[in-house]
Amino acid sequence: SQQGEEDPQALSIQEGENATMNCSYKTSINNLQWYRQNSGRGLVHLILIRSNEREKHSGRLRVTLDTSKKSSSLLITASRAADTASYFCATSNYGQNFVFGPGTRLSVLP
């Protein structure tokens, strides 16, 4: 069964603005990961946050994790047109099964 649920499903912003995407999940997790997918391409790993971590940064990316609410957020600061893509969260629950949420389609307009 699918765990991660992204919100919003689609997001359109202007270049330079910040983009925030949210992910909720249902069961306990070992870690939560965020991936980017350009149209018709493979997924690219962005960042992994472990269940005992609350916040993580990587360049213009900031991820938070609230295990009490079973939710995570991905913030992309100072967005660029090249950030246009679909973003998926994926949860790992100690097994080998990574379950992906439905994704957020981000459009960054120049």
Added chain:
Amino acid sequence: DTEVTQTPKHLVMGMTNKKSLKCEQHMGHRAMYWYKQKAKKPPELMFVYSYEKLSINESVPSRFSPECPNSSLLNLHLHALQPEDSALYLCASSQDGIGELFFGEGSRLTVL
């Protein structure tokens, strides 16, 4: 080498054909995955191999047959597929089955 290589990039096949998708990684990862992705949907797990043994089969129809000849290679044999099987098939690998997944660019399959 941090790449996962998938071939072919595109495949068109009839419902009576037999074809195979191939995936290769040279990162020494012990877990390899097949995912299926329909347009505007998330990837859906099909199979997981761990140490060259099938560890997860997500109730995939038998017309899809995975094979892991060695620790670097993963195949997906296709036979008697249906038009609804048309999708992007993604291969991925992971060092330990828990951390980061490395994806290939996918094989776009069209079943006529």
